[in-house]
Amino acid sequence: MNNRVILTFIACIAILIVFGKYFSFPLRKILKLIGNSVLGALIIFLINLVGTSFEFHIGFSIVNSVIVGILGVPGACLLVLLKIFGII
Numbered sequence: 001m002n003n004r005v006i007l008t009f010i011a012c013i014a015i016l017i018v019f020g021k022y023f024s025f026p027l028r029k030i031l032k033l034i035g036n037s038v039l040g041a042l043i044i045f046l047i048n049l050v051g052t053s054f055e056f057h058i059g060f061s062i063v064n065s066v067i068v069g070i071l072g073v074p075g076a077c078l079l080v081l082l083k084i085f086g087i088i
Contacts, residue, residue: 033069033070034069036068036069036070036071036072036073036075037065037068037069039072039073040065040068040069040071040072040073040075040076041060041065041068043068043073043076044058044060044064044068044076044079047076047080056083058079058080058083058088064079067079
């Protein structure tokens with residue numbers, strides 16, 4: 001192989017490592033937000049499923065999704081408490 005090809009190959013690997021480390025932190029935050037949103041939506045679905053016998057319903061809206069996405073399970077509990085106290 002040519003020295004220029006080897007140096008280009010090493011430079012490409014170094015650039016991939018640097019960008020991989022740079023973008024892995026925000027990617028972890030995004031994946032955590034998605035995981036919290038899915039878990040929160042599942043919890044809200046289960047609450048709505050059980051709450052139908054008690055006439056208790058929490059709607060799926062953008063605000064509720066953001067609250068549950070950021071806070072996770074405590075966000076779903078917060079929505080339940082807000083619904084019980086009649087705030088939402």
